Amino acid sequence: xxxxxxxxxxxxxxxPLSLTELIKQNxxxxxxxxxxxxxxxxxxxxxxxxLQIKEGDSVDFLYFMGGGSR
Amino acid sequence: MIxxxxxxxxxxxxxxxxxDVGVEGQEKIMNARVLVVGxxxxxxxxxxxxxxxxxxxxxxxxxxxVDLSNLQxxxxxxxxxxxxxxxxxxxxxxxxxxxxxxVNTYYEFLDSSNALDIIKEYDFVVDGTDNFPxxxxxxxxxxxxxxxxxxxxxxxxNGQTFTHLPGTACYRxxxxxxPPAGAVPTCSQAGVLGAIAxxxxxxxxxxxxxxxxxxxxxxxxxxxxFDAKTMQFRTVLVEHRxxxxxxxxxxxxxxxxxxxxxxxxxxxx
Numbered sequence: 584x585x586x587x588x589x590x591x592x593x594x595x596x597x598x599p600l601s602l603t604e605l606i607k608q609n610x611x612x613x614x615x616x617x618x619x620x621x622x623x624x625x626x627x628x629x630x631x632x633x634l635q636i637k638e639g640d641s642v643d644f645l646y647f648m649g650g651g652s653r
Numbered sequence: 654m655i656x657x658x659x660x661x662x663x664x665x666x667x668x669x670x671x672x673d674v675g676v677e678g679q680e681k682i683m684n685a686r687v688l689v690v691g692x693x694x695x696x697x698x699x700x701x702x703x704x705x706x707x708x709x710x711x712x713x714x715x716x717x718x719v720d721l722s723n724l725q726x727x728x729x730x731x732x733x734x735x736x737x738x739x740x741x742x743x744x745x746x747x748x749x750x751x752x753x754x755x756v757n758t759y760y761e762f763l764d765s766s767n768a769l770d771i772i773k774e775y776d777f778v779v780d781g782t783d784n785f786p787x788x789x790x791x792x793x794x795x796x797x798x799x800x801x802x803x804x805x806x807x808x809x810x811n812g813q814t815f816t817h818l819p820g821t822a823c824y825r826x827x828x829x830x831x832p833p834a835g836a837v838p839t840c841s842q843a844g845v846l847g848a849i850a851x852x853x854x855x856x857x858x859x860x861x862x863x864x865x866x867x868x869x870x871x872x873x874x875x876x877x878x879f880d881a882k883t884m885q886f887r888t889v890l891v892e893h894r895x896x897x898x899x900x901x902x903x904x905x906x907x908x909x910x911x912x913x914x915x916x917x918x919x920x921x922x
Contacts, residue, residue, distance in 0.1 A: 590887070591887055615832050615833060616832060618827055618828045618829070620889065620891070623890055623892060624892070625826070625827070625894055628829075643889050645813075645827055645828070645876060645878075645889065645891075646808075646811070646813070646878075647785070647806070647828060647832050648806030648807060648808045648811060648812065648813045649783060649784055649785050649788070649806055649808065
């Protein structure tokens with residue numbers, strides 16, 4: 584098990600684990616709705632499959648929020 | 654230097670009393686020109702607080718008329734205003750609150766043809782729009798014109814905001830491009846707790862006033878998000894991205910883009 588941080592909260596995950604799998608595990612309903620930061624750097628969408636999570640990683644999901652006016 | 658009237662000293666006394674604002678800060682506020690894009694959920698509280706604070710000129714862009722379903726959160730519009738252009742309804746309330754404020758109304762959509770012309774007249778832009786095409790348009794136009802702006806978004810029980818100054822992280826640093834049309838629900842489709850608009854809009858108004866008075870630290874290179882269900886507020890550090898398509902080292906965007914709007918967004922209120 585590896586200790587990582589997701590959206591500021593501690594999580595324990597089983598490695599190996601790709602970023603795509605981590606997104607799935609965290610119940611992100613529409614992955615096209617999020618932008619992902621790994622250790623304070625944005626990760627390009629087409630690298631999500633390839634990118635492997637490591638012990639100590641900090642991941643943030645930033646959600647698109649469109650409302651405001653109407 | 655503005656000569657404050659007795660009435661102005663009284664009106665703005667709670668600002669003037671603040672050591673960080675004082676007469677000098679109030680004068681900066683009164684010389685400020687702010688563009689509010691969208692006179693809706695966010696634009697309503699933003700405009701009301703900026704008007705009360707004495708911002709010198711407020712421009713408001715909105716092509717909509719007031720709908721009954723707006724009144725649950727768009728507190729600048731009253732029941733009698735249903736059917737009236739939002740910019741006109743907002744202008745009336747702003748002038749009623751504070752006759753010192755000059756209001757410019759733009760009863761039109763902001764798009765690639767008018768954005769730079771309108772924005773260039775102002776010192777600071779507040780994004781209070783409800784859709785991604787215009788959020789990206791505001792970002793791109795402000796980056797191109799070196800204008801600071803406040804980004805705001807709300808959905809259901811959540812809100813997010815950051816402030817951009819030239820050189821700090823922009824919307825595209827965080828979100829490269831708009832999501833596919835129709836992929837992300839907006840308020841008109843997903844709903845929103847009315848008071849959330851007030852929570853986020855007043856943060857944007859406070860950032861605007863901080864910008865002009867130079868108080869404290871702005872929400873630059875930080876994305877503030879909150880979930881009103883738990884009342885958890887969180888700030889995520891977001892760095893300016895070298896590969897950003899508009900403000901990075903080799904920008905690929907050199908003109909404003911009118912992204913396609915999901916059809917359902919245009920009809921539903």
